[in-house]
Amino acid sequence: MPRYRDDAKEKVRDAVDFVSLVSAKTELRRTSGSGFMGLCPFHDERTPSFSVDAAKKVFHCFGCGEQGDLFSFIELTEGVDFVGALELLADRHGIELEVEDEDPAAAERRRARDRLLELLDRTATFYERMLWEGREAVRARKYLADRGLSEATLREFRVGYAPSRWDTVFLQSQKAGFQARELYDAGLATRGRDGGRLHDYFRGRVMFPLCDVRGRVLGFGARALSPEQRPKYLNTSEKRGLFHKGSIVYGAHLARASAAKAGVVIVCEGYTDVVALRQAGVANAVASMGTALTEEQIVELGRMAPTVQLALDADDAGQDAMLRAARVAAGRRLELRVVPLPAGRDPADVVLTDGADAMRSLVARSVPFVRFRVERTLALGDLTSAEGKDRAIEALRPAFATLGASVLQEELVAMVADRLDISAELARRLLYARSGGDGESRPVAAPAGRGVNGGDGDGDPGPEEPRGGLGAGAGRSPRGVDRRTATERWFLALCIALPDTGGAHLADIDPEKHFTDALNRRAALWLRDHLASPLDDLPPDDDELAALIRELVARGGAQTVTAATLDVERVQLELAVVERQIARAETGQREELARRRIVLRAELDAAMERSLA
Template sequence: MSRYTADSKDRVVDAVDMISLVSGKTELRRAGVNSYFGRCPFHEERTGSFHVRPEEKHYHCFGCQESGDPFDFVMNTEGLDFRGALETLAERFGVTLEVEDEDPLAKARRERRDRLHDLLDRAAAYYARYLWESAEAAGARDYLARRGLTEETLRTYRVGYAPSAWDKMLLGSRQAGFSEEELLATGLAQRSKQRRGSLYDRFRERIMFPLANARGKVVGFGARAMRDNQPPKYLNTSEGEVFHKGSQLFGIDIARRAAARAGSIVLAEGYTDVLALHQAGVQNAVGVMGTSLTEEQARELERTARTLLLALDADRAGQEAMVRASRIAAGRRLELRVVGLPEGKDPADLIQEEGPDAVRERVARSVPFVAFHVDKILTGSDLGDAEAKDRAIAELRPVLGPVPPSVLREELIRRIAGRLDLSDQLAATLLEQSAEETASQQAQFAQQAGQQAAAAADSYDPGPAPPSYDDGPGVDDESAYYAAMADMPPAAPAAPPRAVLDRRARTERTFLALCVALPREGAAALAQLDPQTHLTSDIARRAAAHLAAAGRLEGPMDGLPADDPDLEQYVFDLVRRASAGSGAVSASLEHARLMIELAHLERGIAAARAAGSGGVTELKREEGRVRGELRRLGEQIQSSG
C-alpha cells in the first residue's frame, strides 16, 4: 500500500480548523486567548472539562485524561485507523494528499482501484435515483414502506432499485467512459453463456443495498429480489478486486461514529434489520449479512468499539451463530453481550410490533455472552437424571471457567444450581474442577470404595459411618462419601495425568486475568507484588513480568518472546478469561491480590519458624492485617451483590 508524504500530513494539520472539527462532537465556549472548553465527547460529565487549544491543534480532558491532535480525535470519535483519519481530514479540509515515490506498478494499482470505486459510487447514485424517480420502482417503494422504513432512512443508506432492463447500467457506464473490463471487475455486469459472451447487467429488478467500507467508499451491492420466481432471494456482488464478503459489514460507514462515541456496536443479521435499528435510534448498528462472523469482520469491529452487542435472530441458527462469534472474538479486546429477542422475530419485525422504545430498552438490557451461553446449555439439556446433570456440568465447565471471581460468576452458579437442583456449594465445586481433577477424584474414590469393601468383608461390619475425606478445596465429606460408595469399576493403571493447577496456581492465574480485564487497576496491583517472591508458579512469574512492562496490560499479546510458546499460551489463556469476565470488578482484583499476599506471609512465617530466626511476630501481625482486609472486602462484595 502506498504511503503519503510527510509534507502531506503537515499540510493536513495546518489546514484543520480545530474548533470546527471538535464542535461537530461537542459544543465549545471560549475561555480566553487560544482556549476553549466544553463537555468531553469521550465520557459522560455534567461540567465541561474538555480543553481545546486551536493554535496548537491539541485537546485534553482533565476528567478522563484523553488528549491528542486532530488525527487522534478523528480516530477516537469515528473509529478509523491513522490512514483513514488522514484521508478523512484531507477530504474535509480540502487537502490533496501526495504519495511517496511509487513504482509504476503500485501507481497503476492505486489508480485502477480509485476508478473502480468511482464506478461503484456512480452505480449507487444511479440506483438510488431510480428508486425514487421511476414508476417501475413503485412496488419496491411500497415494500420498503410496509417494512416501516422511512424515505430519510433509505436515503441515508443510499438504498436503490435496479431496473428490469438488461443493459441500463451497461450503457450508462460506457457513456461515462468506463470499460467493459471495469464493469466485470466491479461485478456490475456479467457475460452471457447463450449470446456468445455478450455483457448484460448483473442486477435487475432488485432492491439495491450499497455495501461500503468504513470511509463510505462503495465496494459492492446486496440485492433483494422483488419476484417470487426470481432466485436467489438475495444476490451479492461476486468476489473480486474490491469486494470480499467476509470482510464486509453493512452500514459500518454510517455506524462507526455513533459506535466510537458509545463504545459499543450492535451486530444484526440483515439489511432491513440495520435500517430499522438506525431508524429506532440505535445508530451504532451494522449487519453481518447472514454469514458467520469472520476474523476480518471482528478486526473491523474491534477497531470501532470495545463492546459488541449481538442482536441476531433468536432461532437455533441465530444462537449457534452467536456461539461461533464468541470463538472468533476470543482473545480480542471485545466484550460480547447478547440482546434478547423473542424466537422467530428479527429486529425489524420487533420494531414494527413493539415500537422503537421497546427495542432500545432491549438493547440497553443486553446480558453478558457467558450468561446467554449458560442459559442456552441449560435450556437445551435434558436434566431428568443424574447422568444428564453430569453432562450439563461438563458442558458448562469450560464456559464458566474463564469467568474470574465476581458477582456475575456467583449469580451464574446460583442459576445453575437452581436448575440442576444442587446446593450452591456443590455446584461451585463441580464447576471449578478441571476434567483431570474430576477423573483423578473419581479414581481415588473408586480405590477408597474398594478398600472399604475389602475391610467390610474381613470384619463383617454392617455399616461404617461416612468417612471424612480431605480431597481438595470445596469437596464436602458427604458428597465425597456418596461418590466413594458409587458403583464404579476399579481404576485401571493409566499414564500419569497432565499437570493440574493447584489452588495457589489457580489463584495466581485468576489474579493475572483480572489484571488484564482491568488494565488500570491491574497495573497498580502488579506494582504492589514482587513476582519472584509472591508467585509460586514459574509460568505465572514470567507472565507477571511480561504484563508489568509499560502498556502491556492494554495489549497483553504484544511483545511476547518468540522462543517461549508456553508463555504465549498462558497469556492467551489470561486474555480469553479476561474477555469472558465482563463482570470483573475492582473488589475482585483486590481480593485476589490479598489472597496472594496472605499466602506469601504464611510461607514466610513457616520459613521463619523452621529456621528459628526472628521476625515471626511482625509477620503474624501483618498476616492479621491482611486477614482483616479480606474480611472487610468480603463483606463489601456481599453487600454490593
C-alpha cells in the same frame, strides 16, 4: 498503503476547523482566546476537564490523560490509523492527496482501483435515482414502505433499485467512458453460462451499497422482490474487484461516531435491521453481512467500541452465530452481550410492530454473553437424567472458566443448581472440576465468589465453616430475601467489618437511590450515624431494624475484609443503579448512561483484581 507527499498532513491540518470537529463529539465552551473546555469524550465525567487549543489544534484531558492532535482525535473517535485519519479528513474537506513518486506498476494499480471506486459510486447514485424516480420501482418502494422505512433514512444508506433490463447499467457506464473490463472487475457485469456477451449482474432487485469505514462503495447487496428470484440475497462477487464480504461491517461508516460516543456497537443480521434501528434513534447499529462474524469484522467492531451487543435472530442459526462470534472474539478485550429478541422476530420487525421504544428497551436489557451461553445450554440439554445433567455440566465448564469472582458468577451457579435440582455447593464443585488422566473429575478451587451472599467461594466449606449470607448457604440468598436485597445487605455487613472505609462509602451513597429494599435503606441511614457502635441505642420502636442490625454486625464480625473487597461491592451497587436508570431512561439519556456503565465495569474489573491480589 499509499505514501503521500510530505505537505499532505499540513494541507489537511490547515483546512480543518478543530473546534467544529471536536464539537461533533462533545460540547465545548471558550475559556480564553483559543482555549476551549468540555466534557471528555473518552471517559465519563461530570466536570469538564477536556481542553482544546483551537490555534495549535491539539487536545488534552486532565482527567484521563488522553492527548494528541486532530489526527489523533480522529484515530481515537473513528477507530482508524493515521493514514485512515488523513484520508478521512481529506475526503470531508475536498482535499486531493498527492502521492509520492511510486513505481509504474503501483501507480497503475492505484489508478485502476480509483476508477473502480468511481464506477461503483456512480452506479450507487444511479440505483438510488431509479428507486425514487423509476416507474418500475413501484414494487420496491412498496416493499420498503411496508417495512416501515422512511425515504429520508433510506437515502442516508443510499438504498436503490436495479432495473430489470439486461444491460441498463452496462450501457450507461460505457457512455460515461468506462470499459467492459472495468464493469466486470467491479462486479457489475457478468457473462451468461454460454460465455456470451456481458450483461448486468443485478436486475430487478432492491440495492444496498456495501461501504468501507470511509463510506466508499465497494459492492452491493441485492434483495429479491419475488419468490421466483433466486437467491433471495445476491452479493457482489468476491472473485474479483474490491469486495470481500468478510471484511465489511454494513453501516459502519454511519454508526462509527455514535458507537464511539456510546462505547457500544449493536450487531444485527440484515440490512433493513440497521436501517430500521437508525430510524428508531439507535444510530450505533451495524450488520454482520450474514450470521457468521469473521475475525476481520470482530477487529473492526473492536475499533468501533469496547462493547458489542449481538441482536441476532433468536432462531438456531442466530444463536449458533453468537457462539461462533464468541469463539472469534476470544482473547480480545471485547465485551460481548446478547440482546434478547423475541423468537421469530428481527430488530426491524420489533420496530415495525412494537415501536422504537420497545426495541430500545430490549437493547437496554442485553445480558452478558456467558449468561446467554449458560441459559442456552440448560435449555437444550436433557436434564431429566443424571447422565444428561453430567453432559450439561461438562458443556458449561468452559463458560464458567471465563468467569472471575462476581455477582454474575454466583447467579449463574445458582441458576445451574436450580435447573439441575442439585445444591449450589455441588454445582460449584462440579462446574470447577477438571478431568484427570484416568477420566475422573477432580475438584479445583473456583474463583472466589463474593457475590450476592458474600460467600468467599474458595472451595467446599467444612461442616463448621458455613458460608455467609445472613444465615444462607452458599449460592443462596437468605430465606425470603431476593438476591438484590441480599447484595445490599452484604455491602452493609462489610461496612461494619471495615468501619473506616465503610463510613466513607456510606457517607457518599444515597440510600434512596442505591437501595431497593426499604429496610435496607433504614439500616444504611442508621449505620451512617452509628457505625462505630451499631448496636448501641437501637431504636426500641423498630424491631425489624434492630434485628437486621444485629444480623449485620454478626455477619460483619465473622469476615476478614479488605478495602478492595468493599470497593467491589460499592461498584456493584453503582452498576445496579445505572442499570435501573437505563431501563427507565428517555432516548437522549441512554448514551450517557451507557458510557457510565462502561466506566463502572472497568472499575469493577480493577477492584476485583485488587481484591484477589
